[in-house]
Amino acid sequence: MDPIVKAALKKWPNVPHCYGWLALDARGDWYMRDERIQAAGPFPQVKGSRIVHEKLREFIERNYEADEQGCWFFQNGPQRVYLQLEATPWVWRLAATPAGPQLRSHTGRPAQFRSAWLDELGRLYLDSDIGPGLVHSLDMETAADAVEQGLWTPQDIHAAELPARFGFQRQPEAQ
Template identity: 35%
Template sequence: MDQIVRDALAKWPNVPACTGWLLLDRRGQWRMRDDACQAAGGIGDVIRHDALKRFIARNYEADASGRWFFQNGPQRVFVDLAYTPHVVRLHRGGAAHEGDTPRLVDECGNPFAPAAGWFDDQGNVLFSGTGTNGAATPPTIALLHDHDLALFAECLDADLPPDATAHATPDAAVSVSPDGATMPRAVAWGGGRSLPFAPIPAAEIAKRFGFVQRPDL
């Protein structure tokens, strides 16, 4: 959290919070929702101002109830989530020492360290793990940006180590995609590491990972 935000909180500690004005969509875009948009049930206009997006990203956190918010100076702006509290982009390699190792970056531009992967019943790919936004971030879940599904398919085609399924989660005994195709229970993730994958119903995501998609005051 920015120091200027901490200072504002200390100076004005009782500013009422608000809901409905800010939304994170399925492609990791911040969207502003005015009164008319909220009344119409729209998702809002994409915020394109780079400095504002960076400010939101630096001050984006969750409270103890699993409600994600943007601390806008002294005011807490709770965020509506189109699906998950994070959306990640997938990259392969980068620095010379990384080789072809997959890596994830969240909507705030921070690395996302995956502990497991998931296929939901709507054809989405998700990762549970820990973000690194400079704060003590609890384990959470992120949706893979749909533009990166083809790149993810290349990861699926990678040769898996002999013990690739050894550390799969207990509920990964059967991993089936929405079209009925059997999916691997683990994906090679570089450095000899395999990432376990399992199916999960989309309707269970929020409860399982402890977040609120539509926060109320």
């Protein structure tokens, strides 16, 4: 977490949390969802405005965490902005190496492979030391090579079972 964010938390510890205004899609893109977009429909059917500003994306990525209930958020100064997730908290980008694919999250964070899971639509999920994620569609060839080489053996799972199995929430709501 950025030092400036930690300082803001100390200065204003009781700022209300924010829900529904930020989302992460299955390709690792961040979306702003203002009141008009939220009223137009649920995420991901109505996504909102894709965040393309590089510095803003980097700020979100550095301050992206989960709470004890498995709700993922962006700590925006003193305010927690809870995310809606299309698929999983992480979207994996893969780099082929002689030892097997290296995992890097949509935020650039490296991870260590634990297990592979395949859902009813053929989407591949990987569990890691930092949590579960969906393999980015552009990296499925690298993932298929790992399966063919016997490095990964995907187990079957229904997409709806992922949050309970791996302890995260796709649509956090105010308590």
